Amino acid sequence: MPKKPITNLEYSNKELESFFYFADETFGIDFREWYKAGEWTDHYRCYSLTFYRNVISNVGMSRMTVMMDGTAREAYQIGTVMTDEIRQGQGLATRIFKHLFKQHDTDGLPYFLACNEGVAPFYEQQGFSVQPEPELFVSVSGSASLLEHVDVDAEQWRRFKLESLPFSPRLYTTDDMHIWMFHYYQGMDEDVYRFDDVHVIYMIERSRLNLYAVLSPRPVDMRDVVARLSFEGITEIVFKFTPDLDDVEQRPSRDGQWMIRMNEGQFFPEGCRFPYLSKA
Template identity: 35%
Template sequence: MKTFVKDYKKNDQLRQSFADLAKKTFGIDFETWYQNRYWNEHYICYSYALNGDIIANVSINTMNVFVHGNVKKAIQIGTVMTNPAYRNQGLASELLEKVFADYDSTCDFYFLAANDRAISLYEKNGFTSWIETSFVIDVTNYSKRNRALEPVEMTGKEFLKRKRKSIPISNKLAVENDEHVWMFYYLHGFNACLYTTDHNLTIVAEFDQETCHLYGTLSERPFHLEQHLPVILHEGINEVICHFTVDEPLPGLFLAEDTSNNWMVRSVTGASFPKNTRFPKLAQA
């Protein structure tokens, strides 16, 4: 008979079984994240186990979401998975109900990025679609550096320290208690996407031919795109795709609806994400 278990990261057998199922389902590695002590109290698994093996899971990420400076208590749902042998039994819905029972009294809203096949599941559990906005800047006429920035090496300890001291990149939509997610990205390739313009600013970015994908910043000072882009971009870059909400009007900035992440929201208090915003990529679990 299946057994409900939750918050078991210190149970080696259950945690490793969860990690095995996640690797088979999504191809991602949770055990390294745990061993580096980045799995903190804000990431909690709700699971069914059978004979010591995890057969279904719904994970939550407890976060503070700042909407125009006002804090909202939010739960990001992620790592929703079921062993193929136990699918189509309603296990994910049962686990979602257990999450709702624990947090409806203290949470403003839940949100998640759904895959196409799971949209109907979430709709049945009270989620509705939220359409975020893409922020793309045509920087053809911007001033730029002659030479590209060189990536810098940064230990996980230093990266986490700088993250904890950094202020949000956006005032319209920002996230707190997302350090564990940032560190997951750090371990999965973003440690090679760090660039420093001076001792006050490190950017997380990828440069692909004529495009810069800008994911976030590590800075104790406010980040202003129009001021900083000329020292970030090099000649040949003609487009910047911002994976966060851009607050300020900028020359060449284009906004468009974007449904690629299939964001869905289940509101408890009526709170949700504001229009014309983008959830920051580095906080997406």
């Protein structure tokens, strides 16, 4: 039986490499470049059970500030929850959660996590409850000119976060540069485009345009953004954040759901979507 959980601050090189391999095998996520670039900061903490210096179960946690309708609230976002396939069902992740809660419940902060389909009952056992999140979209029809693709390096990506106004003003995060940079090293830099002095991050999926960010140091009219992205063949723009835009339609999300652990009430404002680029 493995000992009590350790944090990444206690990893040996072997345990660190084991974590990298484990995350890659479990989620297809490579943390190595992000780590080598110095982006694994104190804001991201892993709690792991190890066996002969191999990570066999893990829960990651990011402390950040969530801005909701102008009110700042610190919270813990949970991610990178994984257990070795041959050891599942032994209660290892539950042991880690109990240890984590013992360490941090006295902070009085809520916990939240993105829940994949089928695992909600496990998180409910840990004290989490579901908070539904809508998918936000607008239907469009147009023939706008395609935008200029922009090559972005790590420093430019960082400046986007530091210098841009919040593009999701009702619900956004601060103190989460490590997550913003993580998305850079996962390839989101390949989807940056520009019009005028505004940068946008989007992906096209058949007739659907998924919009992840609108980046500018000045206020941007989201109606103008929608018009600029209404390319021929695009029938809807789906927002991966909460836009400042009237007449946005809602439907049940296709991307799983959020689960919250807090004393009472909902965490995110009603009808809002948490920004994808702040998601661990």
